[in-house]
Amino acid sequence: MIRWLARLAFTLFTVLIFVSGCLLYWPAADWLPRLLPPQVTSIGLQGSLRAGGMQRLDWPGGGAGPWQWRLQWPGALQVTVGESEAAPWGLILSGWPWQWQADLAGGDLRWLQAPGSALLAGRLVGDVRLGGSWRRCQTASGSWQGAGLQALVPRRLSLGEARLQVDCHTAPWLQGVFERTGQHRLELRLSLANWRGQVRGTAQPGSEIAPMLQGIGWLKAGQSEVSGRF
Numbered sequence: 001m002i003r004w005l006a007r008l009a010f011t012l013f014t015v016l017i018f019v020s021g022c023l024l025y026w027p028a029a030d031w032l033p034r035l036l037p038p039q040v041t042s043i044g045l046q047g048s049l050r051a052g053g054m055q056r057l058d059w060p061g062g063g064a065g066p067w068q069w070r071l072q073w074p075g076a077l078q079v080t081v082g083e084s085e086a087a088p089w090g091l092i093l094s095g096w097p098w099q100w101q102a103d104l105a106g107g108d109l110r111w112l113q114a115p116g117s118a119l120l121a122g123r124l125v126g127d128v129r130l131g132g133s134w135r136r137c138q139t140a141s142g143s144w145q146g147a148g149l150q151a152l153v154p155r156r157l158s159l160g161e162a163r164l165q166v167d168c169h170t171a172p173w174l175q176g177v178f179e180r181t182g183q184h185r186l187e188l189r190l191s192l193a194n195w196r197g198q199v200r201g202t203a204q205p206g207s208e209i210a211p212m213l214q215g216i217g218w219l220k221a222g223q224s225e226v227s228g229r230f
Contacts, residue, residue: 122149
């Protein structure tokens with residue numbers, strides 16, 4: 001009986017190792033596209049769950065990349081976004097799905113792209129730590145800060161100083177303030193669930209950013225109050 005149980009345990013262990021190996025080395029091109037929303041596509045995808053990367057993710061109106069990931073023991077996933085020589089963003093995810101923690105380190109903003117070009121220029125420093133269970137974010141702390149940030153689309157504009165943080169009290173939101181003394185102060189609130197958001201604040205008449213805000217209907221000519229949704 002003992003010998004039979006030992007053989008059963010060895011067989012189960014062997015099967016577990018085999019299945020784990022298959023999952024770890026399962027080509028990402030076979031499973032990752034199936035997990036992405038229909039409007040999101042991967043370009044230059046290679047590697048497996050254990051380690052891999054892709055040139056970029058594309059979605060309507062934008063994209064991001066390049067991406068690299070590596071699964072570390074015991075069960076921590078390390079992800080970087082951006083060029084390795086240009087301070088890429090970093091993510092370390094552990095404990096998923098039951099009680100997970102995600103540490104996000106800021107970096108260069110050129111990883112976020114509009115069609116054909118980078119969307120923002122500059123760098124955010126700092127760390128944000130998130131915690132939750134399954135798909136729900138329950139706690140958030142920390143922030144990212146930066147100075148001299150610029151928008152590159154539709155043309156180069158100075159955004160000034162920025163501070164961004166995540167709010168998980170009701171739903172995951174990205175909140176931020178972009179301020180340039182004597183020019184503008186804009187407050188951003190963006191849903192991380194559906195990528196819908198709003199911008200409120202003030203822009204002084206004659207400020208560098210005022211023509212762009214007027215062009216998209218967020219600022220009326222001769223006024224300073226900014227209000228818009230996207």
